[in-house]
Amino acid sequence: MNAESVHTSRGRSTRQGNAVAAALAETDAFTSAQDLHARLRRNGESVGLTTVYRHLQVLVDRGEVDMLRRTDGETLYRRCATSAHHHHLVCRVCGRTVEIAGPEIEAWTTRVAAAEGFSDVSHQVEIYGRCAGCAAAGRA
Amino acid sequence: MNAESVHTSRGRSTRQGNAVAAALAETDAFTSAQDLHARLRRNGESVGLTTVYRHLQVLVDRGEVDMLRRTDGETLYRRCATSAHHHHLVCRVCGRTVEIAGPEIEAWTTRVAAAEGFSDVSHQVEIYGRCAGCAAAGRA
DNA sequence: ATTCTTGCAAACCCTTTGCAAGCTA
DNA sequence: TAGCTTGCAAAGGGTTTGCAAGAAT
Numbered sequence: 001m002n003a004e005s006v007h008t009s010r011g012r013s014t015r016q017g018n019a020v021a022a023a024l025a026e027t028d029a030f031t032s033a034q035d036l037h038a039r040l041r042r043n044g045e046s047v048g049l050t051t052v053y054r055h056l057q058v059l060v061d062r063g064e065v066d067m068l069r070r071t072d073g074e075t076l077y078r079r080c081a082t083s084a085h086h087h088h089l090v091c092r093v094c095g096r097t098v099e100i101a102g103p104e105i106e107a108w109t110t111r112v113a114a115a116e117g118f119s120d121v122s123h124q125v126e127i128y129g130r131c132a133g134c135a136a137a138g139r140a
Numbered sequence: 141m142n143a144e145s146v147h148t149s150r151g152r153s154t155r156q157g158n159a160v161a162a163a164l165a166e167t168d169a170f171t172s173a174q175d176l177h178a179r180l181r182r183n184g185e186s187v188g189l190t191t192v193y194r195h196l197q198v199l200v201d202r203g204e205v206d207m208l209r210r211t212d213g214e215t216l217y218r219r220c221a222t223s224a225h226h227h228h229l230v231c232r233v234c235g236r237t238v239e240i241a242g243p244e245i246e247a248w249t250t251r252v253a254a255a256e257g258f259s260d261v262s263h264q265v266e267i268y269g270r271c272a273g274c275a276a277a278g279r280a
Numbered sequence: 281a282t283t284c285t286t287g288c289a290a291a292c293c294c295t296t297t298g299c300a301a302g303c304t305a
Numbered sequence: 306t307a308g309c310t311t312g313c314a315a316a317g318g319g320t321t322t323g324c325a326a327g328a329a330t
Contacts, residue, residue: 011309011310012303012305012308012309012310013304013305014303014304014309014310014311015303016310016311016312017310032294033294033295034294047311047312048311048312048313049295049312050295050296050297050311050312050313051310051311051312053294053295053296054296054310054311057296069209069213071209072293072294073209073213073293073294073319073320074293074294075294075295089252089253089256089258091258092260098256100252102248102252104244104248105245105248108242108244108245109267112229112240112242112267113229113267113269116229116238116272117271117272117275118229118231118267118269118270118271118272119269119270119272119275120232120269120270121267121269122267122269123265123266123267123268124264124265124267124268125263125264125265126263126264127249127252127253127258127261127262127263127264128261128262128263128264129253129258129259129260129261129262130258130259130260131256131257131258132257132258132259135257135259151284151285152283152284152285152328152329152330153329154284154285154286154329155328156285156286156287157285172319173319173320174319187286187287188286188287188288189287189320190286190287190288190320190321190322191285191286191287193319193320193321194285194286194321197321212318212319213294213295213318213319214318214319215319215320
């Protein structure tokens with residue numbers, strides 16, 4: 001962790017902000033704001049739900065946290081190792097996630113879009129499945 | 141259109157149901173329930189918003205309509221030509237959409253997931269861009 | 281006549297905002 | 306002290322549900 005990552009941008013250091021960042025750092029799974037909030041409270045860290053949302057937003061804006069939307073509308077957050085472009089392989093049971101690099105996908109999307117005359121292309125790719133742990137435990 | 145597609149499952153034929161189906165058939169673009177509702181009203185077809193949602197849900201359940209969620213939470217619907225598995229290349233300006241088949245993507249996701257020990261794999265892949273028409277017109 | 285469908289209003293659920301009180305620097 | 310941060314309560318926004326009135330068969 002280099003010097004500038006501690007404080008990438010302005011913002012005071014607060015108990016709540018640190019708690020949210022710490023809670024995110026603790027897990028490998030994509031987590032909802034509400035879950036994070038519940039977890040903090042269980043651990044005795046009293047932080048308002050609103051505040052959790054606000055810190056998550058800041059972290060996302062800074063590129064320190066990835067965000068994705070579940071089919072039911074809930075937004076999930078996760079602290080990823082790379083800030084570089086990547087995709088996710090997410091366990092739909094426990095949320096555990098593996099970061100995936102897919103050069104061939106990048107090439108494919110670009111090619112397909114160009115073939116249809118589309119420009120300013122971006123894409124959204126996520127893989128869902130059941131991780132080995134959940135399968136072994138017979139979960140869901 | 142074969143005989144069974146007219147009435148794939150039970151359900152009465154109503155003015156509203158037909159209107160929703162017709163409105164969907166009219167366009168190539170992914171459309172929100174609210175937009176569809178507004179369009180119907182503009183065309184003099186009075187249909188309640190609730191009813192629009194209900195018919196869309198039925199069509200999705202039947203596999204006659206594809207559904208995707210926008211980043212802001214809105215759900216978009218589109219009548220696709222194939223009911224077979226496919227992806228979409230969506231114009232983020234006008235919504236116009238091209239159906240894409242991606243055998244290599246299917247293989248890639250399967251391979252990546254297997255390598256990480258995941259089973260029951262599914263994926264979600266959408267490409268966004270600006271279509272030639274919107275680019276030419278200088279839209280957004 | 282019976283049962284499904286409609287649609288208004290209210291409920292839902294997650295997320296965001298208003299604003300006064302609390303902290304950080 | 307100055308001004309960012311917090312958090313409660315309330316508002317927002319899309320979608321769903323309760324229920325009585327209205328169609329379709």
